Amino acid sequence: MRPNRPSLRWLARWTALCLGSTLATAQAVEIAITCGPSGSDVEFCLKHAQAWAAKTGHTVKNFSPPTSPTEKLALYRQLFAARSPDIDVVQIDTAWPGVLKDHLLDLKPLSRGIEAQHFPAIIANNTVGGRLVGMPWYTDAGLLYYRKDLLARHGRPVPTTWAELTETARLVQEAERRRGAANFHGFVFQAKAYEGLTCNALEWVSGHGGGSVVDAAGQITVNNAQAAQALNLAASWIGKIAPIGVLNYEEEEARGVFQNGQALFMRNWPYAWALLEKDDSPVKGKVGIAKLPGQPSAATLGGWQLGVSRYSRHPEIAADLVMYMTSAQVQKARAIGGSFNPTLPALYQDREVIAANAFMANLQEVFANSVARPTSATGLKYPQVSQSFYNAAHEVMSGRATGEEAVRRLEKRLRQIRRKHW
Known part of the structure; x- marks a missing residue:
């Protein structure tokens, strides 16, 4: 043939x-x-x-x-x-x-x-x-970037909890503003309502012992006191240690503020390191990197x-x-x-x-200590799950809901998305 x-x-x-x-x-x-x-x-x-x-x-x-x-x-x-x-x-x-x-x-x-x-x-x-x-x-x-020169100036250690970061950011921000840096901020991160906020908020929630929103078995776990506490703490940063504009920040907006010498702490991905260390960077040689705060520390993969x-x-x-x-x-x-x-x-x-x-x-x-977004458990419905989560976090930080209200509503919304199964 x-x-x-x-x-x-x-x-x-x-x-x-x-x-x-x-x-x-x-x-x-x-x-x-x-x-x-x-x-x-x-x-x-x-x-x-x-x-x-x-x-x-x-x-x-x-x-x-x-x-x-x-x-x-x-x-x-x-x-x-x-x-x-x-x-x-x-x-x-x-x-x-x-x-x-x-x-x-x-x-x-x-x-x-x-x-x-x-x-x-x-x-x-x-x-x-x-x-x-x-x-x-x-x-x-996710990594914590910090100004090692400023922590040394003010005698503060690298924070290991989100509460410690909040307090250190407040103290150093106040001190630097008294020194004449009127636009200096304690902490910048990604708080726009998009996937980046899912990553940030998952780190806060997990770092407070609040789980991963949806667990590996597909069970909705976000409605708990630790998750609500994490979101309430994040809301307390807005207009205090973080500029109000952070509510529209993605990665590059946060990096721009930090690289211009206007922030003590920044949450960002590893890509930022090479840019911060360029010859024309105002903060070259002044930046340290640490794992994110939290008990346990949890970085979104x-x-x-x-x-x-x-x-x-x-x-x-x-x-x-x-x-x-x-x-x-x-x-x-x-x-x-x-x-x-x-x-x-x-x-x-x-x-x-x-x-x-x-x-x-x-x-x-x-x-080794990273936390994965609940993609495997939620499958094709993950985009809806993520959108619901970052919208809930954004509502809290915008002052339109408390953490307790947000996680309760979020659980209800996720049940609607899941229905009988993911």
Whole structure:
């Protein structure tokens, strides 16, 4: 019987990819990647994407998504619903694999087993129904940034509880304002009603012993006294140790205030370190990093993956770009140049990586004590769960509800979302 020639040609193409082919084609193609809208993320993303392009003969372009993760996810879902080929390679938040799984290519046949070199927990997070829908690009956890020079000036230790942070921020803010820094604040963070507030509020609640909103078994746990206390404490910061404008802050707004020398403490992700230490940074050499306050300390686990849209016109070529971007070579360069946390454990022992980011050597404890958002338990309904949680937290900080009222209403809302099951 004669072989099916189209099938043989298809098999040959995929075999070449698995053997490490650069997928040279008769005609170069353009691959659209969602590097980001601005900042160091897009800078380091495009730098390496363009290096891949120079190597393969293809071209890349940045598909600039919204800054807000919430708005970014909404855009993805809109494009995927239309089966749009406008994006080939997409950035995927840690919380999204279960939400976007039906629209992403399974990378396992193309990875050549490289996923075994990454943190197992991240690979497990990115594997849905046996399909590897995203390759880990960098991982994250919330950190406390502080002005070590100012703590030394005022004789205060790094706080280990949220109550200690509140008191230290108040004392140092008052003292610095008396010294003439009229716009100095004690604490800046992400309090806009978006996914970033979910991360912050989860750290407050968990750090007060209030659980994780929805537990691993899918039970709604947020309606408790500790969670209410955590939200009430956060509300007490607004207009006191934190500017009222923090209610509209995302990561970059908080970093801008802190980097300009106008805050004592900042909650942010590890990416901020490289920017704070740039030669033109007003706070270069004055910043320390610690695990977040709390008993226990709890940092929300974050990070981003790269996936390939199932609607890409060039899925194999897009997958080749993903494998290049998530490689040890690129992750090491991004760690050294941009303080992006690698997803490859071996790089945490790399001398050059540690020399550029001394704090990375101590992140094992932070990751070990991290708290995950309830994505696995809530599945496709997670975006609704997160939106309900950050809206509840925002209401408390805006003075429209008490913590007790907010967690009670939130429990009722989450039961409506869950109904019989997630």
